[in-house]
Amino acid sequence: MTESQARPEKAQLRRRMRAARRKLSVYQQRLSGRAAAIHLSRSPQMQRARHIGIYWPMDGELDLRWLVRRFPDRNFYLPVLPAEPHPHMRFRRWHGGPLSYRNRFRIPEPLRGHSHPPQRLDLVLVPLVAFDAGGARLGMGAGFYDRTFAFKRLLPGAGPALIGAAHQLQCVPQLPTDSWDIPLDAVVTEERLYHCR
Ligand SMILES: Nc1nc2c(c(=O)[nH]1)N(C=O)[C@@H](CNc1ccc(C(=O)N[C@@H](CCC(=O)O)C(=O)O)cc1)CN2
Ligand SMILES: Nc1ncnc2c1ncn2[C@@H]1O[C@H](COP(=O)(O)OP(=O)(O)OP(=O)(O)O)[C@@H](O)[C@H]1O
Numbered sequence: 001m002t003e004s005q006a007r008p009e010k011a012q013l014r015r016r017m018r019a020a021r022r023k024l025s026v027y028q029q030r031l032s033g034r035a036a037a038i039h040l041s042r043s044p045q046m047q048r049a050r051h052i053g054i055y056w057p058m059d060g061e062l063d064l065r066w067l068v069r070r071f072p073d074r075n076f077y078l079p080v081l082p083a084e085p086h087p088h089m090r091f092r093r094w095h096g097g098p099l100s101y102r103n104r105f106r107i108p109e110p111l112r113g114h115s116h117p118p119q120r121l122d123l124v125l126v127p128l129v130a131f132d133a134g135g136a137r138l139g140m141g142a143g144f145y146d147r148t149f150a151f152k153r154l155l156p157g158a159g160p161a162l163i164g165a166a167h168q169l170q171c172v173p174q175l176p177t178d179s180w181d182i183p184l185d186a187v188v189t190e191e192r193l194y195h196c197r
Contacts, residue, residue, distance in 0.1 A: 007176065007178070009176055010138060010141070010176060011141070013129075013130055013138060013172070013175075014129050014130070014138060014140075014141060017129045017130045017138075017169075017170050018059055018060070018129060020060075020169055020170075021059070021060030021061065021167050021169065021170060022059060022060035023060070024060060024167065029060070029062075029063060030063075031190065032062060032167055032168075032189075032190035033057075033062055033063035033064060033065075033066060033190075034066060035190040035191075036062055036064060036165060036188045036189055036190050037064050037066045037067050037070065039188050039189075039192060039193045040064070040067065040125075040163070040188050040193070041067070041070060041071075043163075043186070043188075043193055045122075045123050045161045045163065045185075045186065046067075046071075046123065048122065049074065049122035049123035049161075050074060050075060050122055051074075051075045051077065051116055051120065051121045051122050051123075052067075052071075052074055052075065052076050052077065052121065052122065052123045052124070052125065053076075053077050053078075053079065053091045053118070053121050053123070053124035053125060053126075053160065054067065054068065054076050054077070054078065054094070054125050055078065055079060055125065055126075055127045055165075056078055056099070056107055056108045056109075057127070058105075058106070058107055060167075061127050061165075061166075062127075062165045062166055062167055062189070062190075064125055064165055065096065068094070068095070068096035069096060075093060075116075076093070076094050076095075076096070077091035077092055077093055077094060077115075077116050077121065078091065078092055078094045078108075078109060078110055079091055079109075079144070079148075080092050080103075080109050080110070080115065081103050081104070081105075081109070081144070082144075087147045087148075088118065088147060088148045089118065089144050089145075089147075089148045090115045090116075090117075090118070091115060091116050091118055091121060091124075092109070092110045092112075092113045092114070092115045092116075093110065093113035093114045093115070093116070094110050094113065099111075118148050118149065118159070118160070119151060119158065119159040119160075120159075121159070121160040122160055122161070123160050123161050123163060124149075124160045124161070124162050124163070125163055125164075125165050125188075126139075126145055126162050126163065126164045126165065126184060127139070127140075127164075127165060128164045128165070128166050128170065128184075128187075129170065130166075130170050130171075130172050130175060131164050131166055131170060131171060131172070131175065131184065131187050132171065132172055132173065132174050132175045133171070133187075133194050133196070134174075134183070134196055135164075135183040135184040135185065135186070135187065135194075135196025135197055136174075136175040136177050136181060136183060136184075137164055137175070137181065137182075137183070137184050138175055143180065145182065146180050146181060146182050147180075149162060149182045150180065150182065152182050153180075153182065156197075161185045161186070162182065162183075162184050162185050162186075163184065163185060163186045163187065163188055164184040164186070164187040164188070165187070165188050165189075166187060166188075166189055167189060167190065168189040168190055168191045170189075171187075171189065183196065183197065184196055184197075185197050
């Protein structure tokens with residue numbers, strides 16, 4: 001059974017939220033990314049973190065790439081999709097510049113560079129489609145982040161802090177959750193930082 005057959009309400013919410021964030025103007029996108037990056041810059045998690053997972057925004061996602069220039073003394077990493085049948089993503093060092101290779105979803109990935117085990121990152125900024133204030137996350141529906149950070153179900157305090165990143169309009173009152181969903185420690189939007197745990 002595919003994920004959308006199992007959870008029609010998740011699939012429907014995903015379509016609605018993806019359409020809403022894609023409609024934001026370039027100007028709104030720029031303002032929101034900058035405002036959220038400023039909230040993050042002030043957070044203790046960001047101030048402590050040395051090794052940080054970030055993402056290359058697509059499909060109207062909040063753009064936090066400004067942080068790479070703002071924190072030149074930190075190491076940033078982008079997710080690299082697993083080659084089948086390996087279940088986990090890796091995170092590869094990225095200095096903030098343009099990238100020529102795109103993965104099968106047309107998302108840029110660094111081809112070279114040091115790759116860091118996900119469990120040894122300090123902080124991961126997690127893209128998402130919808131979230132609630134309790135830290136539940138709806139992603140693109142392929143389970144990449146859930147699988148990669150599944151070890152946190154057994155050891156919630158282990159590994160990186162997971163901070164979801166979203167536009168405020170992606171906040172919903174309560175998301176349906178599944179047993180494999182990994183809760184977020186916090187969520188940042190252009191309006192505020194939510195502490196979830
Ligand atoms: N910026 C960003 N990078 C990320 C993620 C993300 O959510 N955002 N991911 C989070 O997991 C991973 C990629 N996950 C993805 C999962 C599904 C689809 C997807 O369904 N895309 C198409 C349809 C499929 C296709 O073109 O073959 C679509 O847009 O509908 C895309 C990315 C790793 N990198
Ligand atoms: N730890 C895991 N082990 C095996 N399968 C998993 C695990 N986590 C998630 N999955 C699978 O991934 C699929 C997608 O899950 P879900 O719809 O919750 O993804 P998502 O959180 O929206 O997506 P993503 O994490 O890619 O952004 C599910 O069908 C589930 O079976």
